[in-house]
Amino acid sequence: MKEGSFVRIEEHPILTFPKDRRKIEFTFEGKKMVGYEGDTIASALIAQGVKVFSYSHKSKRPRGFFCAVGKCSSCLMMVNGIRNVRTCITPLKDGMDIRRNDEDE
Amino acid sequence: MNECDILVVGGGPAGISAIRSAKLGADVVLIDDGLKLGGQLIKQTHKFFGSAEQFAGMRGVDIANKLVSELYESGTKVLPGATVLGIYEDGVVNYSKDNVVREIKPKRTIVATGAKEKNLLFENNDLPGVYGAGAVQTLVNVYGIKVGNEVLMIGAGNIGLIVTYQLMQAGIHVQAIIEATDHVGGYDVHARKVKRLGIPIIFKHSIKRVDGYNSVEEAIVVKLDDRFNPIPGTEKKFRVDTVCIAVGLSPLAELLWQAGCEMKYIPELGGYVPVRDEDMRTSREDIFVAGDVAGIEEATSAMLEGTIAGTEAARSLGYPVEDDELEKAKSYLNQLRAGPTGKKIRIGLEKLLGKRHSFETNATIHKPSKSTMPKNKRVPVVECFQEIPCNPCEASCPFDAITIGKDINARPSVDYSKCTGCGICALKCPGLAIFMITEDYSDSESLLEIPYEMLPIPRPGDIADGIDRDGNFVCEVKVLGVIKGKDKTNLVRIIIPKEYADRVRSVRVKEYKNDKIVCRCEDVTEKEIVEAIRRGYTSFDELKRLLRVGMGPCGGKNCREEVLKIIARETGKSVEELEVGTYRPPTKPTPFSAFKNE
Ligand SMILES: Cc1cc2nc3c(=O)[nH]c(=O)nc-3n(C[C@H](O)[C@H](O)[C@H](O)COP(=O)(O)OP(=O)(O)OC[C@H]3O[C@@H](n4cnc5c(N)ncnc54)[C@H](O)[C@@H]3O)c2cc1C
Ligand code: SF4
Ligand code: SF4
Ligand code: FES
Numbered sequence: 001m002k003e004g005s006f007v008r009i010e011e012h013p014i015l016t017f018p019k020d021r022r023k024i025e026f027t028f029e030g031k032k033m034v035g036y037e038g039d040t041i042a043s044a045l046i047a048q049g050v051k052v053f054s055y056s057h058k059s060k061r062p063r064g065f066f067c068a069v070g071k072c073s074s075c076l077m078m079v080n081g082i083r084n085v086r087t088c089i090t091p092l093k094d095g096m097d098i099r100r101n102d103e104d105e
Numbered sequence: 106m107n108e109c110d111i112l113v114v115g116g117g118p119a120g121i122s123a124i125r126s127a128k129l130g131a132d133v134v135l136i137d138d139g140l141k142l143g144g145q146l147i148k149q150t151h152k153f154f155g156s157a158e159q160f161a162g163m164r165g166v167d168i169a170n171k172l173v174s175e176l177y178e179s180g181t182k183v184l185p186g187a188t189v190l191g192i193y194e195d196g197v198v199n200y201s202k203d204n205v206v207r208e209i210k211p212k213r214t215i216v217a218t219g220a221k222e223k224n225l226l227f228e229n230n231d232l233p234g235v236y237g238a239g240a241v242q243t244l245v246n247v248y249g250i251k252v253g254n255e256v257l258m259i260g261a262g263n264i265g266l267i268v269t270y271q272l273m274q275a276g277i278h279v280q281a282i283i284e285a286t287d288h289v290g291g292y293d294v295h296a297r298k299v300k301r302l303g304i305p306i307i308f309k310h311s312i313k314r315v316d317g318y319n320s321v322e323e324a325i326v327v328k329l330d331d332r333f334n335p336i337p338g339t340e341k342k343f344r345v346d347t348v349c350i351a352v353g354l355s356p357l358a359e360l361l362w363q364a365g366c367e368m369k370y371i372p373e374l375g376g377y378v379p380v381r382d383e384d385m386r387t388s389r390e391d392i393f394v395a396g397d398v399a400g401i402e403e404a405t406s407a408m409l410e411g412t413i414a415g416t417e418a419a420r421s422l423g424y425p426v427e428d429d430e431l432e433k434a435k436s437y438l439n440q441l442r443a444g445p446t447g448k449k450i451r452i453g454l455e456k457l458l459g460k461r462h463s464f465e466t467n468a469t470i471h472k473p474s475k476s477t478m479p480k481n482k483r484v485p486v487v488e489c490f491q492e493i494p495c496n497p498c499e500a501s502c503p504f505d506a507i508t509i510g511k512d513i514n515a516r517p518s519v520d521y522s523k524c525t526g527c528g529i530c531a532l533k534c535p536g537l538a539i540f541m542i543t544e545d546y547s548d549s550e551s552l553l554e555i556p557y558e559m560l561p562i563p564r565p566g567d568i569a570d571g572i573d574r575d576g577n578f579v580c581e582v583k584v585l586g587v588i589k590g591k592d593k594t595n596l597v598r599i600i601i602p603k604e605y606a607d608r609v610r611s612v613r614v615k616e617y618k619n620d621k622i623v624c625r626c627e628d629v630t631e632k633e634i635v636e637a638i639r640r641g642y643t644s645f646d647e648l649k650r651l652l653r654v655g656m657g658p659c660g661g662k663n664c665r666e667e668v669l670k671i672i673a674r675e676t677g678k679s680v681e682e683l684e685v686g687t688y689r690p691p692t693k694p695t696p697f698s699a700f701k702n703e
Contacts, residue, residue, distance in 0.1 A: 007251040009275050013560045014150045014164070014593050017249035040140070043248035051233040051320040062319050064233025068240035070138065071221045071357065074231075088240075089140055 007047050026096040041087035041098060042068065042075050053077050053087065054101040077101050109134045109182070111418050112198055112211035114189045114360065117144020118404045119396025120217035121172040122411025126419035127179045129426060134209065135181050136200055138188040141247070142176065143169030144219055145239070145397075146404060148246040150274070151267055152535030152592070154292070154493060155405035155441070156513055157500030162533050164592065165404070166246075192216075192364040196391050213391050213418040216361055217411060220354035220375065220397035225259065228314030234321025238268040238351035245275045253347030257324050258282045261306050263291035265351035269299050272349075274559060280343055282306045283326055285333060292446065293470050293491040294536030301611035302559075303576025313340060315348055324348050356398045364392055373453030374400035380457065383435070385414035386421075393418050400457070402450055405494070409438045441494045444514025445469065471516065480544035483526035483552070487517050488610075489538040501533040531556055532590040541596065544606055551606035552585065554596040561614050562587055563597050571601055571609035579608050623671070624664040626657020634668060638675045645669060645686030660689070 009017060021036040028050060035044030042065050045053070052062040053075050066074035070089035078099040079085040087098070109132050113120045116137030127133040141147050149165020160168045176183060187202035192214060199208045222237035224230075234253065238260070244250045256277060258269050261284035269279045282299065287308045289296040296306065313327040313335060328339035355376040362368060367380040367388035378400050379387045386393050395414040396407035412434045420426040442450050471490045478484050487498070487507075492514045499509040499517060506523035507530055509515050531539040531554065541554035563569050563584040571582040580602060588596040601609050621631040629652050642648050645655070645668055654668055655661030665686065673680045 009245065009249045009251055011276075011560055012249075013274050013558050013562075015166075015246060015249070039248065043244060043250050046244065046252055047250050053233070056231070061231055062233055063231060064320070065236065066240060067222060067237050068243040069221075072237075089138075091140065 007049065024092050024094050026092060026094070026098060028098045029100065035092045039092040041077065041079065041085070041090050041092050041096065043088075044092045045087070045098070052100070106197070107134075107207070107209045109209065109211045110422055111213045111215060111415070112136065112209060113181075113215045113217060113415075114198075115144065115217035115219055115396070115398070116142040116173075116176070116183075116185065117217060117219050117396060117407065118146055118168070118172060119219070119398075119407035119411040119414075120144070120215070121176050122408040123215045123217060123393075123395055123415035123418070124176055124179045124181045125412050126215075126415035126424070127181045129416065129419040129424045131419045131422060131424055133179075133181045134184065134211065135176065136184045136187045136189055138186065140186070141169075142173045142183070142185055146172070148239070148242045149267075150246050150271055152497075152533075152594075153404060154495040154535055155403065156437070156494070157497050159405045159408060159437075161405070161495060162497030162501065162535055167592075168404070189218075189360060192360050192392070194365070211391075212422055213393065215385075215393045215395060215411075215414050215418055216358075216379075216398055217395045217407075217414075218357045218360060218398045220401055221357050222350065223353045223355055225312070225350050225352050227312050229316065232315050232317060232321055233319065234317065234346055235315055235348045235350065238264050238349040241347070241349050242268050242271060245277070246271060251275065251277055253277065253345070255280055255345040256347045256349055257312070257326070257343050257345045258349045258351060259312050260284065260351035260353070261289045261291060261296065261308075262351060262353065263295060264354075265349070266291045266295040266299055268349060268351060269304060270295070270302070273299075273302055273304070276560070277347075279304050280345055283310050283312060284308050285311045285329055292493050292536065294489060294493070294538045297488070297574065298537055300575050301572060303572070310341075311335065312348065321346055321348055354397060354401045356401065358398055361387065361392070361394070361398070364389060366392055369457060371400070371453045371456050373449045374457065378453075378457065383458070384417040385410055386417060390421075400450065400453055403441075406438060406441055406450075409434045409441075413438075440513055443512065444492045444494055446491070446493050446514070477521070478542070478544070479521055483528070483541055483543045483554075484521055484524055485519060485526075485528075485530055486540045486542050487519060487530075487538060488540070489517055489534075489536060492516060495535070497533050497535060498530045498539060501529050503527065503529065528554065528588070528596060531596060532588075532592075532594050537594070540610065542606065544603070546600065549603055550600050551603050552598060553582075553601055553606065553609060554588070554598045555610065555612055557587075557595045557597045557612065558593065562595060563599075563612060563614050567614065569599065569615055570613040571599065571605060572611035572613050573608050574610045576611070580605050582609065582612060584612070623667045624652075624654040624657065626659050626663075627653040627655075629654040629664070631671065634671050635675060638672060643672060643676055644684050645672070646684070648672075649686065655686075661686075 024035045033048050051064045054063045066072045068088045070086050075088045076084045077087045078101050111131050111133045113123045113135040146165040146169035155161035187200050189200045192198050244252050256279045258265050261282050309329050313325045315321045315324045324343045326341045327335040361379045368377045379394050381387045393414040395410040494513045496509045499507045506520050507517050528541050537556040543552040546552040565586045567584040571579045573579050582599040582601045585598040649655050
């Protein structure tokens with residue numbers, strides 16, 4: 001998937017999305033990325049083209065989000081060293097260190 | 106420990122409506138774990154069905170804002186961003202907020218936790234790119250994120266239909282809707298909206314598997330036999346990056362299980378639901394329920410159940426209640442469920458409450474009747490052919506020209522002698538099922554006005570494509586103007602040849618207007634050719650293979666020279682220096698049979 005603002009919706013017939021939102025810098029697997037005020041961790045990652053949030057514990061299958069409302073635990077990641085954070089309902093904050101929840105680390 | 110009269114768990118339409126109890130004098134606390142209050146409503150950009158009295162015709166997002174401000178005005182103590190973790194034997198409830206677990210002791214608890222999306226089993230269903238339809242709707246409508254570009258929707262119920270439409274509004278292309286049964290489960294008006302956009306609904310099919318490196322790259326769909334078993338050899342491949350699952354919701358009832366409420370498995374209501382009485386009280390005296398957690402239904406019924414639960418909970422604590430209001434809510438709820446589309450809910454409730462109802466009509470889609478519309482003035486054509494609980498058309502008409510009547514499930518009828526042709530109903534109808542027509546606009550043309558919620562919005566003077574009810578091109582139309590509705594539904598006014606007045610029902614802005622056509626047979630434009638040359642395709646034969654220029658019935662008679670001139674211009678060579686490309690027989694279109702006989 002293409003990176004950057006391409007995946008942010010700019011024009012919509014019904015909704016208006018604020019244009020000049022504050023930028024929030026964070027890192028994903030050590031790589032610098034940028035999201036916006038109002039993003040969750042999950043929405044910021046998807047906007048950057050990141051779809052794989054973790055690899056499953058047993059078979060190491062790639063996992064992404066599924067419900068986006070905090071009910072299915074498909075989107076768990078390690079945030080600032082804390083495991084099993086539900087990224088779809090956790091607001092993005094400046095300087096967050098976000099990693100795939102790989103048990104073998 | 107904190108105490109209160111009533112604790113409401115969940116800040117969706119059901120939970121917020123339960124704060125009626127606060128208006129009756131009770132001391133109420135509401136806890137919700139969403140990032141925003143309003144439950145499912147905050148991502149619904151479409152106008153709601155139901156009764157105009159109950160916000161129908163308003164967009165879900167706007168209903169949410171209205172409910173939330175009522176919530177704050179009611180004096181209820183609100184704890185947003187908090188999750189209820191458990192309800193115990195003695196009624197104590199614990200919840201976590203900001204990573205701290207606290208306890209509260211309410212006298213009554215109303216559980217209005219809503220529902221979650223059902224899963225579907227198929228090969229590799231955990232691959233990123235396979236998402237719940239509601240999840241995609243959240244990312245698109247709440248966060249403004251395009252989750253993918255090419256989507257396959259699984260399920261033609263209301264959620265599948267509505268999310269499909271909303272994805273198209275956001276500029277995300279839905280290739281098809283796959284449905285296991287042989288009919289649309291959702292409302293006919295929603296199905297018509299997506300069909301007009303040209304999206305096929307493929308019946309008696311299901312998804313078999315998805316494949317891709319790290320995320321979905323293709324989906325395999327298979328035909329089902331009459332017993333829903335896949336038929337080998339009927340696989341079809343879709344190149345998509347996203348698969349949305351919209352196969353239903355199930356009640357989010359963990360708290361009720363934990364609390365020891367009696368539960369019953371009722372598929373018609375979405376799975377395990379709490380046993381409760383007509384006052385929405387569960388088998389536990391101190392616990393009430395409302396909304397989707399008590400059985401999957403709709404926002405209107407969720408609000409009514411919330412009102413009932415809140416009122417009864419307050420009454421059980423001795424707060425005085427006016428019976429009128431309560432009776433009104435209860436009888437209204439019955440009316441909503443009385444129509445053919447409420448059949449499933451009624452069967453479910455019969456099983457739950459052990460009652461029998463008498464009516465058992467199916468949700469048939471009626472045939473349009475031969476109309477007696479006047480031709481010489483502007484009038485509405487109402488294409489609403491199914492009995493659904495909905496009435497904003499009736500409520501919005503300032504001249505009482507549309508009648509649905511007492512039964513909200515009845516279909517609208519128009520009295521053309523009262524209708525002034527004001528067009529208000531067409532802007533209001535949530536099904537986008539009302540079109541304004543002036544059949545005798547001129548001797549040869551009609552004026553059609555189409556409700557439109559897509560981008561780009563056609564501009565006056567544009568020539569656009571006129572599209573039929575199934576999404577097929579009918580004819581070119583001329584855009585006369587656009588009436589912008591207050592709530593963002595527009596009416597696009599188009600002039601069409603009279604003979605197509607009954608066929609055109611949608612309009613599409615032309616993608617390639619003002620293009621210079623080089624090859625008429627294959628519709629190849631100058632722009633496409635220039636772009637291909639710049640990408641390195643610099644001979645006629647290469648361009649022919651890439652763009653099919655010159656491959657049509659004329660055999661390149663009309664375009665070869667033009668193409669060569671463009672190549673010359675772009676490469677700085679002269680035409681004589683270029684390869685003319687191979688000529689192949691025949692020189693005019695000739696059927697194969699003509700050769701065989703030789
Ligand atoms: C795509 C789609 C289209 C729809 N279109 C229509 C329509 O046109 N017309 C119509 O009438 N209805 C429509 N509906 C249905 C309607 O949105 C739902 O029926 C309604 O929202 C149910 O309300 P509710 O309050 O029961 O649940 P919800 O709206 O789901 O609210 C439940 C709330 O409880 C919170 N919660 C859950 N568990 C906890 C916990 N443990 N602690 C704290 N909080 C918790 C949740 O976060 C949520 O905010 C549609 C639904 C969908 C998905
Ligand atoms: S066009 Fe105006 S007057 Fe006629 S039915 Fe619609 S709202 Fe009523
Ligand atoms: S025509 Fe009336 S009843 Fe039918 S969808 Fe529109 S507003 Fe509802
Ligand atoms: S995606 Fe389901 S909990 Fe986050």
